Every structure is written in structure tokens, then in C-alpha cells.
Amino acid sequence: MLGAVTADRRLLLVHAHPDDESSQTSATMARYLADGAQVTLVTCTLGELGEILVPEWAHYTPTELGQHRLGEIGDAMNIIGVTDHLFLGGAGRYHDSGMTTDDKGRAAVPAEMPANAFWNADLLEAADLLVEVIRDRRPQVLITYDPHGNxxxxxxxxxxRVAMYATVLAASPSHRPELGAPWEISRVLWNSHNTAMWREAYQIAKDRGIELWPDNERDPDSFGPDPSQVVAVIETGPYLDICRRALANYRSQVDTSQPFWQFFQIVQELPGAGEAYMLGFGRPFPVSDGPASDLFEGLD
Ligand SMILES: [Zn+2]
Structure with a gap:
């Protein structure tokens, strides 16, 4: 542990794979680093089972891909400016669980996975690894996925699950005092798709002839939560260059010429576009007309 409480405002992000931080929360990280906040990223796996998009790397074994993505996330951290990045329990402790799709095309748990797959992790054991980080970094705000993993x-x-459980345990004076003094996180936010923006971008993509799901028209309202659930948005605009470079740097996973990534770029370029958050736990934002523009609002 670094004993790294370096700023008044402290943000902790918990993501599953290298690239998730860059596709979902890069503007947020860049914004708070620019504001002088402490930004800590915990990544839970090396992403060993991600789909490889570059033919020259198609022969990679999962272990080789994990090592490759370790390099990619290191570069992304440099691009965004994050200096406090760690893997849950150390790099390689938990293996990517992989993903399959069910007969309706929805993400599902694969029948077989490696013994140390993150999905099989003992919840208390994994949460305790995060409790130690929470008690050391003492974040006021934690960001992770919603209960459906978005x-x-x-x-x-x-x-x-690990982030929510660790949030509760970290605050308990009775739980594992040797892992550090109890720390109560004030607000847990769930990063989510910005449904209103996705809806708008989907129409633009169709107008431009970009076929995202050629045989399967989607209901734009199913892209994410009801917009009334979005309590905060961090604008992408000022950090667009950083967001793009951080994501494009994941060459094994992201091909920006593919329809989905073209769509993603349209989303990011829309006026007022931003990274959207729902309130998962803790202190609500002060009442206002629309989503808050500061994740720490009302906590100081
Ligand atoms: Zn992921």
C-alpha cells in the first residue's frame, strides 16, 4: 500500500478489464486529475479472454493477451495521467471469466472458465483486497458498474458485487481492523450508458448508413437507464482528445473503423455529451434541474 492520501478530493474507480476505464470513464478521470483530485483505478483482471481484433495478434494465448493488455493499460494510464493504478490482489490474481451470449443475444456466463476466473472469486476474499485499498486511499466517491454490469x-x-460489498465492509469498525482504519465512502456511483445521447447518436449513425446491428433493429430506449436515473454527467468535450487517444491505444480490443466504435465516436462528439452516472449508494446530490456536473457536489 502506498499510504497515498494526497488530495482533499479522492476518487476510486473499480473496473473489470483493461480498456473499460478508457471506454467508460476517461473524461471523468482526466477531469478530476486536472482539478487536482486523487484518482485511483483498480482493475480486477488482465482481460485475458477479450476478443482480439488485430489479425497479427490472433494467435495470442490468453496469457499472452493478458500481458499485451498490461502494456496497453500502462500506456492508457500515461495518456490519461493516472499514476495510482493497481490490479485487485496484484496483476493476474483474478483471470478474465470470458463471456458468452444466450439465444436472445444477451451476455451470459460461459459454461467453462479458468479456475481463478473472477466470476468464481470468493466474494469476501476479493472484497477484502479492495477494503485494504479503500481504507488506504480513503475516497469520498467510488465509481463502478450497475448490478447488471451495464x-x-x-x-x-x-x-x-465486490465494490459494493467492500464499500460496506470498509466502513465497519468490526471488520478486519488490521486492514486499516474504517473508512466510509460518501457516495457510490454506477457508470452507465447515457441513454438520451445514445438515442440521438443511433439516429445519426443510421442517417450516415452505419449499420450497427444490420439484422436486428434496437429499441433506443433499451440502451441504458431511464434518463431520469442519471444523476450526474461529466462532459466529454474538454477531454475528447484524451478519451480518443486512451481508447484507440487499445489496439488489441478497439478497431475505430468498425461500426460500433464509429457510433461511439458520434456519441462522444454530440454537444453536451458526457459520462453518465446513477446513484448507487450514499449521499444524494443537491436538488437541481438536471444532472450534477460534479461528482463531489454536496460532499465538501
Ligand atoms: Zn470489460
Whole structure:
């Protein structure tokens, strides 16, 4: 542990795989680093079972892909400016669980997975690894996925479970005092798709002839939560260059010429677009007309 309480405002993000932080929360990390806040990222697996998009790397074994993505996330941290990044329990402690799809095309848990797959992790054991980080960094705000892992990847769901459990245990004076003094996180936010923006971008993509789901028209209202659930949005605009470079740097996982990533770029470029958050736990934001623009609002 670093004993790293370096700023008044402290943010902790818990993500499942290298690249999730860059596709979902890069503007948020860049914004709070620019504001002088402490930003800590915990990644739970090396993403060994991600789909490899580059033919020259298609022969990688899961272990080789994990090592490759270790390099990619290191570069992404440099691009965004994050200096406090760690893997839950150390790099390789938990293996990517992989993902399959059910007959309705929804993300599902695969029938077979490695013995140390994150999905199989003992919840208390994994949460305790995070309790130690929480008590050391003492964040006021924690960001993780919603209970469905946003779109259902088993590792995203598990990251949510571990983060929520660790939040409760970290605050308990009776739980594992040797892991540090109790710390109560003030607010847990669930990063989510910005449904209103996705709806708008979907129409633009269709107008431009970008076929996201050629045989399967989607209901735009199913892209994410009801917009009334979005309690905070961190604008992408000022950090667009950082967001793009951080994501494009994941060459094994992201091909920006593919329809989905073109769509993603349309979303990011919309006026007022931003990373959306729901309130998972803790102190609500002060009442106002729309989503808050500061994740720490009302906590100081
Ligand atoms: Zn992921």
C-alpha cells in the first residue's frame, strides 16, 4: 500500500478489464486529475479472454493477451495521467471469466472458465483486497458498474458485487481492523450508458448508413437507464482528445473503423455529451434541474 492520501478530493474507480476505464470513464478521470483530485483505478483482471481484433495478434494465448493488455493499460494510464493504478490482489490474481451470449443475444456466463476466473472469486476474499485499498486511499466517491454490469459481462457484474460489498465492509469498525482504519465512502456511483445521447447518436449513425446491428433493429430506449436515473454527467468535450487517444491505444480490443466504435465516436462528439452516472449508494446530490456536473457536489 502506498499510504497515498494526497488530495482533499479522492476518487476510486473499480473496473473489470483493461480498456473499460478508457471506454467508460476517461473524461471523468482526466477531469478530476486536472482539478487536482486523487484518482485511483483498480482493475480486477488482465482481460485475458477479450476478443482480439488485430489479425497479427490472433494467435495470442490468453496469457499472452493478458500481458499485451498490461502494456496497453500502462500506456492508457500515461495518456490519461493516472499514476495510482493497481490490479485487485496484484496483476493476474483474478483471470478474465470470458463471456458468452444466450439465444436472445444477451451476455451470459460461459459454461467453462479458468479456475481463478473472477466470476468464481470468493466474494469476501476479493472484497477484502479492495477494503485494504479503500481504507488506504480513503475516497469520498467510488465509481463502478450497475448490478447488471451495464450490459451483462460476468466480470462487470462481479466487479460491481465486490465494490459494493467492500464499500460496506470498509466502513465497519468490526471488520478486519488490521486492514486499516474504517473508512466510509460518501457516495457510490454506477457508470452507465447515457441513454438520451445514445438515442440521438443511433439516429445519426443510421442517417450516415452505419449499420450497427444490420439484422436486428434496437429499441433506443433499451440502451441504458431511464434518463431520469442519471444523476450526474461529466462532459466529454474538454477531454475528447484524451478519451480518443486512451481508447484507440487499445489496439488489441478497439478497431475505430468498425461500426460500433464509429457510433461511439458520434456519441462522444454530440454537444453536451458526457459520462453518465446513477446513484448507487450514499449521499444524494443537491436538488437541481438536471444532472450534477460534479461528482463531489454536496460532499465538501
Ligand atoms: Zn470489460
Amino acid at each position: 450490459y451483462g459481462h460476468p466480470d462487470h457484474i462481479q466487479a460491481h
